[in-house]
Amino acid sequence: MLALLWIELNKIFRRPRTYIAFGAMAAIVWLIQLALYFDGQAYVDLMLSNLSGAFEFSEVFKKQLLNGYLICFVILNTLLIQMPLLVALVAGDAIAGEASQGTLRFQLTRPISRSQLILIKFAASAMYVIALLIWLALLALAGSVLLFGMNDLVVLRSTGIDQMQSDDVLWRYLAAFGFASMALITVAALSLLLSVLADNPIGPIIATMSVVIVFTILSELNIPLYDTTVKPWLFTTHMVAWKGFFYVQADAEGTTLRGSIENLPAIMRSLGILVGYIILFLGTAIYIFKRKDILT
C-alpha cells in the first residue's frame, strides 16, 4: 500500500500542472503582501472607518495593527475560498485522468482491490492538500511575520472586534491550518467522487468548482428560510470554521480570556460534519467504482 501511495505521490508531484497551484498561491500571497506593504495604511483606514467615531487611531496604532498575523488572516480569508479550485485540479484528475489516458484498467491489474485504489488516490490527494497548506503557511504566516513583524491580532467580525495578544496567536494558526486541511480534504473527496463518475478530468474539476461556488453562495446568503434548513448541512458553511479559533471569549468586563475559544463545540461540530462528508463522498466513490465497468 505504501509503495502504491509513493507511486501516486510521484505521479502528482511530477506533473507540471501540480505546481500551478503552488505558483498561483505564491503569486496571490506576494501580491497581497506587496500591496499591504506599500499601501497598508489605506487598508487599515478602511478597516477602522466604522470605529473612528469612538476611538482615536494614531500612526503608531495603525502600524501595530498591520502586523504579520493580521496580514496572514487577510490572506487566509481570501485564499481559502479559492483553494478548492487548486485541490480539484489534482483530486478531480485522480481517476478520470487515468481513464482518459487509458491507464486505469492497467492500474487495476495490480493485486489491490478497487477500494484500496480509491483509498490510495484519496490519501495522495489529502497529502497534496497538506503540502499546499504547508506552502501557504510558509508564505502567508512566516513570510508576513518576517515582513511585517508580530503584534496583537485584531479580528473584525460583523458584530464586534476580537483582540488577542501576540503570544496567544500562533497556536490558533496551527489549529486553523489543521482545520483548513480537513475542509480542503472534503473538497478533495468530493472531487474524487466526481472523478469516479467521469472519463475526462475536466468534468470533475468544473463540477467540483460549481458545487463549491453554489454552496458558498448559499452559505453566505442571508435568507432566514435557509439559515436553519439548508445552511447547517452545507459543507461550505463549515469550511470557514477555522475562523472560530480566532473568536475569543471575554469576561464580564470585556477582557479577552487568554487561550480561550468562543465556541469550541461549534468548531468540533463543524469538524464532525466535514468528516461525515468525507466518509460519505469516499464511501459513495468506492461503492460506484466497485460496480463501474472500466473500459479504458
Add this chain to the structure above:
Amino acid sequence: MKHIVTALFLLLTLSVYGQTPTELVTAVKSKLDRVTNYCASGKMKTNVLFLKAPIASVQVYFKKPNQLRILNEKGISFIPKGSMNMDLSQLFIDPSGFDLLDLGADAKTGWRIIKLLPRDPNSEVVLSTIYVDAKAGLIRRSSTTTRENGTFELELSYGAYAEYGLADKVIFTFNSQEYKLPKGVTFDYDDGSGKKAPSDGKPKKGRVEIQYSNYQINKGVPESVFR
C-alpha cells in the same frame, strides 16, 4: 472633653464647607499646577460592548498644557476619543473661562459638587461638573459634556501621588457608537454564539480603566512621544 471634640468637629466642618467654589478650585488647581509633565506606567482595561480586548500594559505621557498620549509599546490598545480628558488639568487650562456654580455637598460622600459653566458660547465643552474632596483638595469625580464627542465621566482614586493631584486609578466613561460590518465583508463563521440582541438605539457607554504605577513627575517627556 466631649464639648471640645464637638467644637473641633464643628470648626473643621465649617472650615471645609466654608470654602467658596473658587477657593476649592484654586486649591485643586495649585496641586495640578505642580506637574508640568509626567510619564506613568499603567494597566489598562477596556470595556466596550463590541470589543474584546486583553488588559494592556501602557505608558501614559503628559505634557502641559494639553498633550496626553497613551502608548502600548508591546501590543495594541484601542484608545477612546477624548482620552485627553483623562487629565484633570484640562478642566482648568483657562481658569477665567468659566463660571462656577456651587451645588453643595453630595449627601453620601460629602464631596462638594461644583459646576463649571464656560463663558465662551462657542466652547467645545458645554458643561463640566466636578466632585471635590475638600479636605484632601482632590477631584474625585468629574463629568464633562462636549459638543462633538458626547459626555465623558471620570472617577479617580488617589494614593501615593495625591500631593500632585495625580490619581492611582482612573475610570474613564465615554459614549461609544454602534458597531456593525456587513457579513459580506467579514465572511464570519456563524458559530451560533455571535447573535446579539438588536440595538435599542440608545447611546452606549464605553469604559476604560487605568491603574497607574510608577509616576515620573517633572522629569521631562520628549516631544516625539506625542507625534
